[in-house]
Amino acid sequence: MILPLLLATAQAVPSTVPLGADLERFAYPRELRWFTSATGSRMAYLDFPAQGRANGRTVVLLHGKNFCAATWEETARALAGAGYRVIAPDQIGFCKSAKPADFQYSFAALAMLTRELLAQAGAGPVTLVGHSTGGMLAVRMALLYPREVSDVVLVNPLGLNDPIAEGVPYAPLATLRAEEAKTSAATIRAYQQRTYYAGQWRPAYERWVQMLAGQYASPRGRTMREAQARLSDMIQTQPVVYEFGRVTQPVTLLIGQTDTTAFRGNTAPAGVRVGTVPQAAEQAVRAFLRGRLVRLPRLGHAPQVEDPARFQRALLEALTTVPASSPP
Numbered sequence: 218m219i220l221p222l223l224l225a226t227a228q229a230v231p232s233t234v235p236l237g238a239d240l241e242r243f244a245y246p247r248e249l250r251w252f253t254s255a256t257g258s259r260m261a262y263l264d265f266p267a268q269g270r271a272n273g274r275t276v277v278l279l280h281g282k283n284f285c286a287a288t289w290e291e292t293a294r295a296l297a298g299a300g301y302r303v304i305a306p307d308q309i310g311f312c313k314s315a316k317p318a319d320f321q322y323s324f325a326a327l328a329m330l331t332r333e334l335l336a337q338a339g340a341g342p343v344t345l346v347g348h349s350t351g352g353m354l355a356v357r358m359a360l361l362y363p364r365e366v367s368d369v370v371l372v373n374p375l376g377l378n379d380p381i382a383e384g385v386p387y388a389p390l391a392t393l394r395a396e397e398a399k400t401s402a403a404t405i406r407a408y409q410q411r412t413y414y415a416g417q418w419r420p421a422y423e424r425w426v427q428m429l430a431g432q433y434a435s436p437r438g439r440t441m442r443e444a445q446a447r448l449s450d451m452i453q454t455q456p457v458v459y460e461f462g463r464v465t466q467p468v469t470l471l472i473g474q475t476d477t478t479a480f481r482g483n484t485a486p487a488g489v490r491v492g493t494v495p496q497a498a499e500q501a502v503r504a505f506l507r508g509r510l511v512r513l514p515r516l517g518h519a520p521q522v523e524d525p526a527r528f529q530r531a532l533l534e535a536l537t538t539v540p541a542s543s544p545p
Contacts (some may be wrong), residue, residue, distance in 0.1 A: 226396060230423070230425060233401070233427060233430045234434075235434045235438075238437035238438060238440045239314070240428070240431070241313075243287070245287045246287060246468075247265070247284070250262050250263070250338070252337050253381045256317075258320065258330075260307060260308070261286070261312070262306040262307065263287075263305040263306075264304050265303070265304075265305075267300050269298070271300050272299075274301050274367075275341065275344070276344045276345075277303075278303060278305040278346050279346065279355055280311065280348060280349075281349025281519075282311075282445070282518070283352045283405070284351075285311060287428070290415075291521070291529070292521050292528070295525075295529040295531075296533070301536075302340070304334075309330060310445075310447070310448055311444070311448075312427075314444075318443070322447045322451045323455060324357035325361065325450065326359060328357045328362070331358060332361075342364070342365055342367045343364075343365065343469060344369070345366055345368075345370070346358065347367045347372065348373065348521065349478075349519075350374075350452060351372075352372065353452065353457050354373060359466050359468075360460060363466065368469045368536075368539070369467070369544050370469045370471060370532065370536070371468065371469070372520065373472055373478070373494050373518045373520065376452075376458055377458060377494060378458055379458050380480050380485075381453060383489065384485060385481050385482065385491060388449070390450055393516065394443070396449075397446045398431075398442060402427065405426050406423075409422065409519075413518040413523075446518060452480060453481060461501060461505050462502035467508075467509075468502075468507060469535040470498050470510045471513060471531055471535060473520040473523070474512050474514050474515070474516065476493060476518040478494045479493045479494070495512075505540075507540045508540055516528070522542050
């Protein structure tokens with residue numbers, strides 16, 4: 218049963234347990250593997266081998282800003298059960314991976330490191346599935362390494378529009394740091410309920426709230442906050458929307474239709490409206506050379522969390538069909 222947050226908060230909500238800035242005390246669904254870059258930064262990743270009859274394809278799951286590789290667990294198991302090898306990295310700055318103070322956050326840098334990780338893992342051409350911020354990374358990676366990315370699935374991605382170009386004021390790093398300093402389990406929960414889940418709440422969502430809040434509440438929480446501020450700066454200053462027409466691979470957009478995410482739209486001046494992800498997707502899909510839009514009614518920003526079974530069916534169908542050319 219879906220419970221309104223008012224009812225949920227009237228009952229006892231879990232107190233936040235510090236989990237470590239690198240989620241040292243948060244269990245992942247299987248043994249972690251590690252990639253170390255040339256500069257010494259470590260990336261954690263999950264590797265699910267294909268079960269049953271392997272189809273020879275590898276799917277790489279790219280998480281969003283408020284998510285981790287572990288959030289993909291049910292999706293990864295379903296894909297592995299269908300014969301895919303599945304790799305789910307934690308990007309630099311996130312979750313169990315390193316958060317180096319001197320790292321220059323960019324989608325190009327994350328794409329390069331992910332490519333190197335996949336080379337170490339022995340993955341050939343891959344299918345990228347990018348959720349939220351991971352969608353922007355998937356587009357950049359497809360552009361940089363077209364021979365190594367066979368196709369792309371974007372799940373409620375950011376980057377379908379350019380909020381600054383639409384009138385949202387640029388937020389300097391000091392502003393982003395101040396916003397991160399206010400983050401807690403309560404603010405994470407309220408934001409996700411309002412924006413991701415159309416005002417609804419299920420107890421199952423709480424695990425992901427506590428995962429994030431446990432990082433912020435840790436002794437090295439400042440390291441986490443700094444990384445998150447720099448990641449937000451990356452999102453606002455490195456748009457990918459202007460390059461969709463250069464993506465040669467087939468692209469499927471899986472879009473939960475109740476998603477109200479509009480990156481930094483809450484800071485827009487009066488009279489300026491930033492399109493939500495579902496609104497932006499209607500136009501963005503036409504910019505891809507081989508784009509397809511799949512609408513998921515009654516699902517929000519994180520359909521893989523909200524209704525795993527329904528999402529898995531949609532994703533598996535997307536992986537077995539190829540989008541035709543987009544309409545002019």
